Amino acid sequence: MREEIIFAYNQEKGRKMVGDLRGKKPVFVCIVATTDTAKIPGLSAAGQNPDLTDYTPPADVELLYYDRCKCFDGVPVTPEGIPTPALITASALKLGQIPVFVVNGGLRVLPQTPYIDVGGAPGTDITTGKAVANVHEIIERTRIAGQSFAKSADYLVIGESIPGGTTTALALLLALGVDAEGKVSSSMPVNPHTLKTQVAMRGLDSAGIKFGDLRSDPEKAIELVGDPMQAAAAGFVLGVGGEIPLLLAGGTQMAAVAAVIHFLKPECLEQAVIATTRWIVQDRTSDIRALVDQTARIPIVAANLNFSQSTHRGLSAYEEGAVREGVGAGGAAVAAILKSQGGITCQMLQHEIEVNYTQMMRR
Amino acid sequence: MREEIIFAYNQEKGRKMVGDLRGKKPVFVCIVATTDTAKIPGLSAAGQNPDLTDYTPPADVELLYYDRCKCFDGVPVTPEGIPTPALITASALKLGQIPVFVVNGGLRVLPQTPYIDVGGAPGTDITTGKAVANVHEIIERTRIAGQSFAKSADYLVIGESIPGGTTTALALLLALGVDAEGKVSSSMPVNPHTLKTQVAMRGLDSAGIKFGDLRSDPEKAIELVGDPMQAAAAGFVLGVGGEIPLLLAGGTQMAAVAAVIHFLKPECLEQAVIATTRWIVQDRTSDIRALVDQTARIPIVAANLNFSQSTHRGLSAYEEGAVREGVGAGGAAVAAILKSQGGITCQMLQHEIEVNYTQMMRR
Numbered sequence A, B: 001m002r003e004e005i006i007f008a009y010n011q012e013k014g015r016k017m018v019g020d021l022r023g024k025k026p027v028f029v030c031i032v033a034t035t036d037t038a039k040i041p042g043l044s045a046a047g048q049n050p051d052l053t054d055y056t057p058p059a060d061v062e063l064l065y066y067d068r069c070k071c072f073d074g075v076p077v078t079p080e081g082i083p084t085p086a087l088i089t090a091s092a093l094k095l096g097q098i099p100v101f102v103v104n105g106g107l108r109v110l111p112q113t114p115y116i117d118v119g120g121a122p123g124t125d126i127t128t129g130k131a132v133a134n135v136h137e138i139i140e141r142t143r144i145a146g147q148s149f150a151k152s153a154d155y156l157v158i159g160e161s162i163p164g165g166t167t168t169a170l171a172l173l174l175a176l177g178v179d180a181e182g183k184v185s186s187s188m189p190v191n192p193h194t195l196k197t198q199v200a201m202r203g204l205d206s207a208g209i210k211f212g213d214l215r216s217d218p219e220k221a222i223e224l225v226g227d228p229m230q231a232a233a234a235g236f237v238l239g240v241g242g243e244i245p246l247l248l249a250g251g252t253q254m255a256a257v258a259a260v261i262h263f264l265k266p267e268c269l270e271q272a273v274i275a276t277t278r279w280i281v282q283d284r285t286s287d288i289r290a291l292v293d294q295t296a297r298i299p300i301v302a303a304n305l306n307f308s309q310s311t312h313r314g315l316s317a318y319e320e321g322a323v324r325e326g327v328g329a330g331g332a333a334v335a336a337i338l339k340s341q342g343g344i345t346c347q348m349l350q351h352e353i354e355v356n357y358t359q360m361m362r363r
Helices: A011-021 A050-054 A056-065 A086-096 A135-150 A165-175 A193-207 A218-225 A228-240 A252-264 A288-293 A313-320 A329-339 A346-362 B011-020 B050-054 B056-065 B086-096 B135-150 B165-175 B193-207 B218-225 B228-240 B252-264 B288-293 B313-320 B329-339 B346-362
Strands: A005-009 A026-033 A100-106 A115-117 A155-161 A246-249 A272-277 A300-303 B005-009 B026-033 B100-106 B115-117 B155-161 B246-249 B272-277 B300-303
Touching: A005 A011, A005 A288, A011 A272, A011 A300, A011 A329, A026 A056, A026 A086, A026 A228, A026 A329, A050 A056, A056 A086, A056 A100, A056 A155, A086 A329, A086 A346, A100 A135, A100 A228, A135 A218, A135 A228, A155 A228, A155 A252, A155 A329, A165 A193, A165 A218, A165 A228, A165 A252, A193 A218, A218 A228, A218 A252, A228 A246, A228 A252, A246 A252, A246 A329, A252 A272, A252 A288, A272 A288, A272 A329, A288 A300, A300 A329, A313 A346, A329 A346, B005 B011, B005 B288, B011 B272, B011 B300, B026 B056, B026 B086, B026 B228, B026 B329, B050 B056, B056 B086, B056 B100, B056 B155, B086 B329, B086 B346, B100 B135, B100 B228, B135 B218, B135 B228, B155 B228, B155 B252, B155 B329, B165 B193, B165 B218, B165 B228, B165 B252, B193 B218, B218 B228, B218 B252, B228 B246, B228 B252, B246 B252, B246 B329, B252 B272, B252 B288, B272 B288, B272 B329, B288 B300, B300 B329, B313 B346, B329 B346
Parallel strands: A026 A100, A026 A155, A100 A115, A155 A246, A246 A272, A272 A300, B026 B100, B026 B155, B100 B115, B155 B246, B246 B272, B272 B300
Antiparallel strands: A005 A300, A115 B115, B005 B300
């Protein structure tokens, strides 16, 4: 019998922590933002073309609240037509009856949903070396929001949606002195590592910094070469302050957030786990373990979702390296499985995803 | 020995419901908005002068998150210098370790805190007969926000801050066919009932409606002669849908919100209680019982706070009818008492309020 959850790193602690969450009530928080870095051609597949990347995060969270997007027709797809992982997240939250909250870290297009405003603004292209205008303010406001959530949930699942986010993750990690070259993930089957490294290095150059220069000042690193999602997620984790368990729901972008906290206030990660998808932990074009191993060393777990049997091309493409992760898909699936104490399986999630996929694509 | 909580209406059900909440974990949600109705001279004391009423709601919620206001120096006071009831709320939430969330129903000045945006805009003067532009959208968005909260809290406490809100409550109640003349509360010792009725009736006239015309269409009543807080609170209550207990934390403004739900979807009030202050239930210039008795008939409970022994003029003035209620002060106090299972008393709350008052006034 297939395991529902894969323990991919720091397994012993991962098993213990995840075991303690069974039957508990999670709250899912999705942090959305944009960075103009996503508009550099060839970098992101989160949107049919670079200009549409502004619509991807709001459309993603609309999918979580409604059974459809409101800010545009259809659902976000890659240039190849592969649907957003928000489809997985929405299905998992629905099956698991998990409440969702949205944090606007800095969007250009606002979602037609309730969202928590934290004073953020869209991130600029990191090649300018001036990536995020008001990091400190975003961190302060998400910090106090995180405190409120820490008092009201058994545990939190924090997801993200920001096109171009793996490139800003790379730049941030380099500024922090983490050997991340060739190790961040991608929403495309062929990971454009060379381009990502070029963009990240141009960002560091423009900011006048070198590899590792900002290890002791992660806030500055986000300001110069990061993105608003990183600021909001970091503030949120600081606000939770290690008081309740935390699933950082994402791939290498969440490894970058964990790195920020590791260098800023590591005790806030004591109850944190990275929860992602099988497509991330089995990805040969990226290496999340190596990123975490150099920094926070927190457990990595993954939902054992498998779309290889799907008759839908848009889903089976996930097995070939399209999309892989995003919108907290893996963490939401893990949370649904845990909340139901095994009542919800990956098989059931896959069925729900197929049903929702068919409905959404019919519109 | 003094009772901590006063049971003022529908006492038997009130005692039963409040008893069931002992030891449970509440979440406090403060809905803030503005209406230009507050700028009609002589109507509201929530702000030192009419133009300052735009700053009162954001300053109030800044007090809940920080130990001071950020959007202006000092704290909101009445023209006589009596401090905002947010001082009571902040003290109760702090003592009770109760998490707070802010909903922006429609503000002109934004708070420097995290807040949930629901697409609201400031309300216009109700004498125009076009009070709130997008009631339906606000209700829809707060409804889905309410659903998320209903899945994540044991029970909810919903407070409000909107200067001029008792006049819009009066107009709304009249449109709904509730005999509310001379019955809504005031933030001033002498309740300007004649002026309030004139303003409300001019609103109904401009909208082309008469007493009771909109009993079957409360959404329309808010649109024509209500305020954005009413829309947001109503949507929120609809979203919670009676699934968890609800303290409607306020005076006659919350009676108006309850009336909306009563005529719209009464089953959503099955677990609802109005939780307010002693200054409201003992007020001779208003009559909250009469309002509830004509509509929802839900229990009214009140925190038995008493500032008569205070050496601070700003606090003892509450005993003479200044302020009375607002920012969910009474409900927050009730929730703190209940959460602590009696560990927190009104006496302790009064002490905490005195300490915080001294600190805030020193700035």
